[in-house]
Each structure stands twice: as structure tokens, then as C-alpha cells.
Amino acid sequence: MIARTPKKSSSPRAAPELRRGSSLESGAARLRALPALDRHLPGGGLEPGTVVEVLADRGQGALRLALRLAAGLQAGCGRRAVVVVDPLDGRESIYPPALAQAGLDLARVVVLRPRPADLLPCLDEVLRSPAVGVVVASTRAPLPAAASHRLRHAAREGGGVGLLVRPSAARSEVSGAALRLLVREGGAPGRPLVVEPVRARGVRSGAWSISA
């Protein structure tokens, strides 16, 4: 750390953001989310300023997992808010008692209900804000590669963690997420989920069992 002088800023180690690909192995402090996940990640946690995708079919528990991760992260993000983005669809909405059950402190949670057309600009703005520690968003809508990379940049600027819940069909799409977890086996409440990392540098592939 002492060797980090402006002179060295051109070397790859001192400027991880200049390197290609995800930056899961750069030297920044890690954020602890859930022990069951953290122990598989390099550095023992998630990197601040990144986007994590959880890919699953509807009803498999991906949102529950994301909320559990958010609750874990909330404990370490001080005054920063947790923002839950729940696009309006007129038929159903995220159920606040489930947020409390996941362990989130509701006093520091803000729920956004954007119209589908407002979702991306809204996500971008929230991720970009230094006042937000964690963003949880669940969307079935397609996410173009350019938009995904914009969200990555936004998260880097804001320094928080974005948790995106997306359909499992999105696994073949290009994404700016630093970590993508595919839910292999869903878990009914009280049962563990089995997830598999799809993309993550420095992470050994395998099936991880996480209770959410």
C-alpha cells in the first residue's frame, strides 16, 4: 500500500480499473455478504463498485438470495442506503415483509417502483450515487450489452454493489457483471439454493450450496 504512489499509477496493479475484464482479484477491500458465498470468492468477499447477476427461473428463489446478500452487505455499508428496485408490472410487487425476513433493516431501505421504460436510467442513477451501498433489482426485461456495461461503470463510480436478478436464459448474453451466479437448483423456503458461477475471474467453478 505504501508503494502506491502516483508515479506507479500506470502499472496494472496500481490501477486495476485499467485492466480488461472483471476485477474480482484487484486489491480493494472486500465486502462480506454471506459466509456461504464469501468463502468461494477471492479475497473472501464481493468487490465494491461491481455488479453481481443472479440468473434463475421464476420462483427458484433468486430474489430471496439477492435480498439475503443485500442484508449481509447492509451490515457493512454504514449509513449508505439499500435500494430495492421493483419495476411496475401491475400484477405483483416485491413484498416488504420478505425484506424484513431476509434480515434487511427497513429504516435504511428505499423501494423504487419505476415504469419499465424508466428502469435502466433509474438503475444507472442509483448505482452511480455514493449514498447507496447496495442496489437490488429484479427484471425479466432484456438487458442489452451496452446497458449492462453502463451499469458496470455506474457501479464503479458509486462504489456500491448492484445485485441484478435476471432470467436464466440471460446466461448466454454479454454482461458487464463481475460475478454471475446461475441458480441450478432452487430452494423452497428453508432449503439451500445450489448456484454455479458462470463468470468470475479467480473463482473455481463448481456448485455452491447457499442457504437463503
Place this chain on the structure above:
Amino acid sequence: MTRVLALALPELAIDAVRRAAPRLVGRPLALVTTGKPGARRPAAKKRPAKKGKGTQTLRVAAASVEARRAGVRVGMTYAHALAVAPDLVVRDHAHADDDAALLGLLRWGMTTLSPRVAPAELHGRHALLVDATGLEPIHGDEAALLRVARAGLEALGFTSRGAIADTPLAALALAYHVPERGPERGPDRSPDCGPERDASSAPPGETRAALGPLPPRALPLDPAALDALARLGIDTLDGLLKLPRPGLPARLGEATLDVLDRALGLRDDPLVATPLPDVVRERLETVNDEQRGTDRLVDLAFALEVLAERVARRLDAEARGARALSLTLARDGARDVRSAFRLASPVSGARTLVRVLHRRLERQDLSVPVTSLALEVTETAPLVVQQEELFDVAAGARPASHEDLACLLARLEGTLGPRQVLRVDLVADHRPERAHTARPVSAPDAPPSTVARPAGPRPTRLLERPAPVGVDTHEGDAPRVLRQDHEAVALTDAVGPERIEAGFWDGPEAGRDYWVVAAEDGRAWWVFKELGTGGWFLHGVFD
């Protein structure tokens, strides 16, 4: 010993107009009204250009130094004034603007000079009275206090004269009637206006001597009393004070004696600090020389920055933040557009205010030129004292503040609407669809509830309206197959029932048996059987 600082504001009306329209500084400006100058009457509705057909004559109510130099005098008719000074800029005189400016100055005085500040009026002209007792440790001696006060007013764009005396009335008289410096007598300011001002103050205990040479109208005496004095040939307060006291009430009215006693300190005349409404208001014109408004966003954004800067400075002085704002756009020949909104937490920084307001401005209809922009803080709250985070987990990211969050939320409210930016909380109610509240973040703070989380598992997504589904059951009601959307799912797991009895007022059918059901692939749903009808419904998804 009480000491009172009077700050006379001889040009208040002119200065207030110029503060909202800075391009008028240095130009001859006159304010006209149909009433008598100084009379409290609503300003003329008509524009000066379309003036009276058989109605009252427009007269000059206030004139700037430049206008007076050109020969314009208070009380002249509008036509006369224009004939004397053809390049005169004429505006309607609005008492409301004067009042707003005075209120703003009161706030300024309370926060920078002394906690006890009161407005005062002397024959229709405005002043501030400041309790100057015991301020030495803060501002230094009286001369220093006077300098601080006058420099502050000048920075805000207000002409002032000041005097300190033992009583409010004496200070007021001295401030307005320093010999040879009445605003009517010398349209031009004398070059030696600096240090001599301080000489206008009356040292402690010398009120009588200081007031002596002043004219009787330096005190707020009745017009009738002033007339009577003029008839008697008494043109100084000295002369008035030498009249035999027992005869005064009969000749000049009871009020005269009262005023004299208060001026000399023989009768108590305490300063009563006025409670201020919780409003900060700043206005800026956006018209060009042809009095046309602007429809360019850049012009308005610039005006907005100036307004935010001014508001922020005022809030900052009070260590308060804006909790509710309103932005008003006055438009050429069209209705004003007002957008009012609340913030999730108090905000005081100029930059934050601009960021919050710019979003609102962008969304306004600018097809009609905008002639002025007014920013009003309608509710304030003490600023939360911030403590930097000891361990900022996100190293490298700048530390977040309450203000950042308030700003973000206000911007989101601006784009999404207040009903889409919510805080949620739990409510003690058995019925799942009523077990929580969602309030706009900008709504007044409510204490967090102490309701315990529900004991049974709750789905992450709840359907707005329970959807009827087909369910095959084992014996004992445990679901076996779930039929929805032309799909039959074999259930491998069914946990329940969790009986939820609603209030009796909902009728007997409201009781429900909830089941958590799961398929082999791990998908899980929340279904219930309605006790009254026996029908099955899907209520949530464990997504």
C-alpha cells in the same frame, strides 16, 4: 443599560427590486403606485404603460439615486417623471416584495447580529432594530458592530444607515435623520459617508442631547401632532421637549407624550423579537431589456444557480436545511407554473439544491417565455450533524452524506414521481396484504415500527390480487398438484397450513389456510384455501 442599533433602509423598495433584477443596478429606476406614497394599499394591477383612463393617477412611490439625480421625486406623477427622465425604468410598487425583503433581512439580522431583531417603520419607511446590548464579545465595540451590520447589508445589495442609542426610537430617529443626510434633502450621497456615520450614534445617557437638533418628524408622531408643531413654529425636538409637559396631552394628543417618553427612555420600550415564518424566498427576473422572458434552459439554469446560492447562504447561516421547496416560473401572459415538493431529508448545499431543482426545471413547459424564477423554501429542519464514517468499506469512493441521499431521492422523485420512491415498514395486521405500509420518502418522518417479522415464511413477491388456481389435494388438504396458466405442476413439498384469520369485520370467508408449495425443480409458491368457499388461490411467489 440597553443599547439599540437601528438600521435604516431608505432604499428598501428599490433595492428589493434590484436584487430580483440585477441588470437594473445603476439605472434610473422608479416604482409607481396609484396610492399615496407610503400608504399601505395593494399595488396597481395595471401595467404602467396602460395607465388610467379616468382612474387614479400613477405616482412615483420610490426612486433610485440615479433617478433622483435626474430630477425624479417621490410623489411626482408617472408622466411628469418620464418627462424629466426619459430613460427611466418604471415598475409597479409591490408592498409584498418589500415585506418579503424585510423578512429576509430580519432573518439575516437574527443569524448574524443578535438574536433580538425587530422590524420598524418610521413614516412609511423601513428599518431594522437590533438589540445591541452585550454584543461586544461577539462583534467588538459599537463602531465595529455598525460596520459589520452595514457591510452585511451592502453585500446583500441593500443601502443602509445606522445609529446606536439607548432607546429604539432614538436610534431610529438618528439613523434616519442624521443632519444633512435625509434621503429627500440630498439626492446625492456625500463623499464623506464613511466614518461620520458612527458619529450619528448617541453615547449612553446622552439621548436627549442627540435628539435635540432633529426635526419633530424624526419620531413617529401623529400627522396631526406634526401639523400642530409646524403651526407653532417648532422645528426641532429640542423645541418640543422644552414645551411644558402637563400641557402636551391636551395640545398634541396622549400619543405624543408616550412617544417622547419612549424615545427618552422614561418609559419601557422593549424590543420584541418577531417570530419568523419558516419560509425563505428568493426571486430572480429572467427578462431582457425589452421586458421579454426567456425560453432557453441555459438562462433559467443560470438563474437557478444564483437563487440556490442565495438560499443556501441563508440556510447555512441558520444551520438549517430545506425540507420542502417550491419553484415558481412566472411566464409572459400565461399562468405561473409552480412545482412544490418535499425532500427526504434536509438539504442546505447550493450544489445539491441545484441538482435537485434542475431536474424539475427540465420538466417544465418552456414554450412560453419565463419572466422570473422564484425559489421558496417552505419548510426547514435542523441540519443533521454529520459524522464521517470511521471505516469506509468502499475504499476510494468518497464518503456518502445524508445530503447525497436526499439529493438522489429528490431527483428520483422528480423523474419517477413521489409514489414510486418509497420507504416501507411493517404493520401489525394478520392479513398479508395489509401487513406493511409504503410511504413516499418525502412524507414527514414516521417513527419506525416495532412490529416483529411474520413468523411463517413469506413470499418475495405478492400478487396484487390473489389469482384463482386449481389444486389437487391429498387427504388432509395438503396440495398435490398446482394448475395454473394451462400448466399442471406436480408438487413435491407442501408445508402448512398456516391459518390466517382476518378481522371479523371482513366476514366469515376471510379466514385462509396458507400453504408453501414447491415443485421438484425448486420453484415455490404461496397458495391459500379460502375457508368460506373452499376455493384455492395463488397469492405469492418465492422468487
